[in-house]
Amino acid sequence: METILLTRDQLAERWHISPLSLRNLASLGKGPAVTKIGARPLYRLADVEAYELAHRLTLGQPE
16 A cells, blocks of 8 residues: 655645644644654645544534
8 A cells, every 4th residue: 555645735735724834733743643754744645634534523513
């Protein structure tokens, strides 16, 4: 099985937020797990999807 990795810019585009917001989340220990290859932060698509599922809200549920 191939591991798909997203750059910070790709994940920011997916979530419609700035790359700086992702960096801030990571510095707070929040957000999906970050893998660093050299100095480059990368996000495994499987981790991103798991994070999205765990933080999904449905209408009518309290936040």
